[in-house]
Amino acid sequence: MANVTLASNLANDPRRFGRVALVHEWLVTYAGSEKVVEQILQLFPQADLYSVVDFFPESQRGVLGGRHATTSFIQHLPRARKSFRSYLPLMPLAIEQFDLSSYDLVISSSHAVAKGVLTGPHQVHVSYVHSPIRYAWDLQHQYLSEAGLQRGAKSWIARALLHYMRIWDQRTAHGVDAYVANSAFVGRRIRKAYGSDATVIYPPVNVERFELCEQHQDFYLIASRMVPYKRIPLIVEAFAAMPSRRLVVIGDGVDFARVKACATPNVTILGYQPDDVLVDYMQRARAFVVxxxxxxxxxxxxAQACGTPVIALGRGGSREIVVDSPDPERGTGLFFAEQSVASIVDAVERFERQPPLKAEVCRRNAMRFSEERFKHEFLAVVERAMDAEKGFTEVPAVARRWHSA
Known part of the structure; x- marks a missing residue:
């Protein structure tokens, strides 16, 4: 904790970092990327905040230090509050209109366009990338399929817009001095999309707020936004094929009707639940399924901070969080290979057959992702970037002698 307090004091020293701007895509809900923004603002409390739109709930604005972001013209367009994502083609233009020329350090929190802000050679730009624009890069075909845009005139318009977004996204990649990826998986995406290496710093998780529970009940849990890529209906279908296994589903979203249609008597659908209810179920679940x-x-x-093991798809960031081992002294869950009913069923049955995994081992693994660790590692990256900029712009001694001669 002492290291983090020292880090915060250093970050708040204007002589060290000068004027600081923090740019985030959009401020609408308090989710994963906003938790990163919250921690960066705690680390740099003097920072000014910018966002394409800011419709953040006033009741939660305390996590932003009470700030209201400087917003773009999209904030004032028709139906922006409910449909701001439909203005995605305008967002590259919007993000470039922010005048950040008076700042010494610019930090972007980016999963779409925030990293495209304009900065000059005297400024340092550190970008925390949650992911390059998924629907414009490797997941384009998946998103077109889910949106029903595989054929026809609308499909070609969408493909042209995504092509434009890729060109813009790749061109603006050169304006970043230091990339930070939220996982090694995203780091590989950054390398493929932008041709740059990234330092991996896992997002901050408030693991301390979860209590360890060693007595788990006989139900599995999935808690998530019900959007297509989460594959919630697939999990429900898998448990429909295992009538002796109970599943509790928490969440809401566009796939809610599909999830409800798949449910069988052994599946309980609770819809959206407040945080305290979610944590209670997470602590008592036999395993968390993703x-x-x-x-x-x-x-x-x-889930692991609660002492609850995880059964997850063995791709993406989950591979960096879950320890797949039947050894109770090491394991915190297990993986399945495919997004299919058969693969999930097989994983659940394997989980039932193996020795019970230990709650304290799961929690110890989760402690790797604390907020304190995030602050310490992120500040170190910013300091290196600032030191590198100073070294680059400082006139070498040989050159000074040549000019003075």
Missing amino acids: AAEEDFGISVVE
């Missing part, structure tokens, strides 16, 4: 290819997976960490 079928999405996650960039990281904060809920996977939170």
Whole structure:
């Protein structure tokens, strides 16, 4: 804790970092990327905040230090509050309109366009990348399929817009001085999309707020937004094929009707639940089930912080969070290979056959992802970037002698 307090004091020293701007895509809900913003603002409390739109709930604005972001013209367009994502083609233009020329350090929290802000050679730009624009890069075909845009005129318009987004995204990649990836999985995406290496710093998770529970009940749990890539209906279908296994589903979203249609008597669908209810179920569950290819997976960490093992798809960020081992002294869960009913069923049955995994081992693994660790590692990257900029812009001694001669 002492290291983090010292780090915060250093970050708040204007002589060390000068004026600081923090740029985030959009401020609408308090989710994973906003938790990163919260921690960066705690680390740099003097920072000014910028966002394409800011519709953040006033009741939760304390996590932003009470700030209201400087916003773009999209904030004032028709139906922006409910449909701001439909203005994605305008967001590259919007993000470039922020005048950040007076700042010494610019930090972007980016999963779409934030890293594209304009900075000059005298400024340092550190970008924390949650992911390159998924729907414009490796997941384009998946998103077009889920949106029903595989054929026809609308499909070609969408493909042209995504092509434009890729060109813009790759071109603006050169304006970043230091990339930070939220997982090694995303780091590989950054390398493929931008041709740059990234330092991996896992997102901050408030693991301390979860209590260890060693007495788990006889039900499995999935808690997630019900959007297509999360594959919640697939998990429900798998448990429908295992009538002796109970599943509790918490969450809401566009796939809610599909999830409800798949449910059988052994599946309980609770819909959206407040945080205290979610944590209670997470602590009591036999295991937490995840079928999405996650960039990281904060809920996977939170489940383990409760002492709850995780059954997850063996791709993406989950591979960096879950220890797949039947050894109770090491293991915190297990992986399944495919997004299929058969693969999930096989994983659950393997989990039932192996020795019980220890709650304290799961929690110890989760402690690797604390907020304190995030602050310490992120500040170290910023300091290195600032030192590198000073070394680059400082006139070498030989050159000074030549000019003075």
